[in-house]
Amino acid sequence: MARKIADCRKYPSEINCSLTISGEEEEVLRAATEHAVTVHRHEDTPELREQIRELLVDETPAGEPDGMNFVQLIEFKTGKRDQLDELLDEWEEATGGKRTAKRALLTQDHEHPGSYYELVEFPSYEEAMRNSRLPETDALSRKMRDLCDEAPTFHNLDVVRAERL
Template sequence: MTRKVADCRKYPSEMNCTLTISGEEDEVLRAAVDHAVSVHGHEDSDQLRTDIRGLLEDEAPAAGGNGMNFVQLIEFRTKRREELNRLLDEWEDVTGGKRTATRAVLTTDHDQPDSFYEFVEFPSYEDAMRNSALPETDALAQRMRELCEGEPTFHNLDVVRAERL
């Protein structure tokens, strides 16, 4: 049976709720109704249950069983590594609870120490695009350009195989 997902981030509210619930349809529906009543102030009713059931989406299958289905690869050059690290730390702080990136790995080329490659993992392409649309991510990109020699290059990569070795 396909697991279902209820994701508050897709339905902006005054409280900017970021809760995501996933599981079998009936358990997600129960949890989502409880959440809608206790957190968002909705009244428990048959109509609320019908509305929420209509908003449930199929959970994206995990590639290689680890949930990583999409990766952005960012290539760039900079001699200002410490400033870059501070900028990335700041972005992580201001996007807590909003970002959809699940993991990032920053690497430097062993033979060309001013060349960097960052791998940013996402559950899906759509999640990566939501992350890119955050004002904080746009601000990061602008400030990152100031630290780089030339424009960073972005690659949008669908994961076809991922394994823990």
């Protein structure tokens, strides 16, 4: 079973908490709940525990570059790049603390202006699917389709080799 991480740095707080907790899921859930109650003054409820559980991410296994084991490649064409950038910025703001995507790289085909490829990295396929189920991601997908000249194409890719060069 993958180890999990709870990281307060990902969530704004009045005290700018920097605590990170890692371990087996139930251990992290228990410790993070205790921390949320004693330090952040939340009430220990089943809802708090479920929120914390949903925010846990897989720990990066040692020896794996960046811990990115899964990539979504999205191919699309649009002449509305500025609107797309605004839409992506809105999504990033709306999903802060919830999204499981770790890095995104938007590229344009040099020989075919208006043709784009976005690579979105995730720790795992499961984390990518969790990200896809966010209501904000669903809204992004619908709005993005409206900006595209044709329906985007999605590719789900397992990383088999990654190196820093």
